[in-house]
Amino acid sequence: MARMSWQEACQLDVSLQSLNHFFSLPPSYAQTLTGGLTNRCWKVVLPDDNTYVWRPTTPITNAFAISRFQEYQLLSSIESSQIGPKAIFVNEHGLLVDWIEGDSLTSGLSFDSLLKTMISIHQLDTARVPVAPFSFTARVDHYWLQLKEEHKTEQVKDLYQALRSAPNLADVGSVLCHFDLAGYNMVKTEGANRVIDWEYASIADPRLDLTLSIHVAQVNPLESVYRYCQLCDISGADDWVEGVLAWLPRIKMMSMLWYQLAYQLWGDEKFLVEAQSIVNDLNGQNS
The missing domain is CATH 3.30.200.20 (Phosphorylase Kinase; domain 1)
Incomplete structure (x- = not known):
């Protein structure tokens, strides 16, 4: 600094x-x-x-x-x-x-600890939270429309078109989602782990928030879903597993567009490398 x-x-x-x-x-x-x-x-x-x-x-x-x-x-x-x-x-x-005074949890944070913090956010009373519900399609369309044509390669375009619609899933309700919950946005204080950088937060399907954190942390999706359900005392995990698995490729596509836009705005090659890595990952799953 x-x-x-x-x-x-x-x-x-x-x-x-x-x-x-x-x-x-x-x-x-x-x-x-x-x-x-x-x-x-x-x-x-x-x-x-x-x-x-x-x-x-x-x-x-x-x-x-x-x-x-x-x-x-x-x-x-x-x-x-x-x-x-x-x-x-x-x-x-x-x-x-x-x-917030404390220690950054960029390293050394267990995913179990992250899940407990996520659940405490998901359990907040949304009736008092004055933010609009999240629209996945509107968000990815917003990113796509800002990309210059040179960044809309055939690979990127195909993935965007194939995954821009939200999946048809069983309703598990809507909660306050942070949408970027990871160690780099958490601070260990004397009382508890606290969360910063709420700029992407919105009201949405909790499985979407869970999927984002699974994607960032690169942890096992099934194990993570079952652990979330256990911590929340959710008896039937099938709808949650189905939801996370359906959201995962879509979240990856959204992240790909985010990195493409970040590269366009900053010109930093690391963002392009991240975007291409996701393209390769998604194409490998689809092949």
Whole structure:
């Protein structure tokens, strides 16, 4: 993380200037935060040592259909659960949230521990969560429509067209889903594991959230589903197994489009490599 004076940080990222009227005294310093793919966030430290995270609104967040206002409303609605950071302030330039002090769980997190955190999110009261239901087709269409023709190869196009529709599944209800729950978005505190980066969160089929985390962690789908059902005291796991297996190729396709769009926006070859790896994986399954 690069540490610099507040004045230097404001010159580097002009969105920070929108906080000058919010703080009674200028922050002591700011640090760039590493690890986020979608966002380039800032750690902001005040003279009284109160610490925040600034999550700016950028062309990148807009490209991925991320709303800082929705993120603010969501975090405010689940504040009493203390599972996420406290939302402090939002404007058209970004979102300010509390800094969660603790150890990153990027490494050393068991999937069992992740599942327990996921379940605690899924059990939150959605009636108080003011976010729109998730539409898989609308999301992948949004990514696809922003891709330049040069990135719409025949392989990518075939997979998108084959997998853009949601599967026809038994209804298991809708819950609050984080949609990027992994160790890199979890912090170990004295009380419990807490979760950051709620920018993709929405109301959706819990099997979709579970499938995303299975895909990211590269763990055994069947074992993970059965363990989730055991922890939730769900007697019949068949609908859950069927759902996760049906969502898995679709989640991979959505991730492929995300990486293609990320490559288009940043020009970093690692995103193209990830996208192609998923293409090869899906084509290998379909062959």
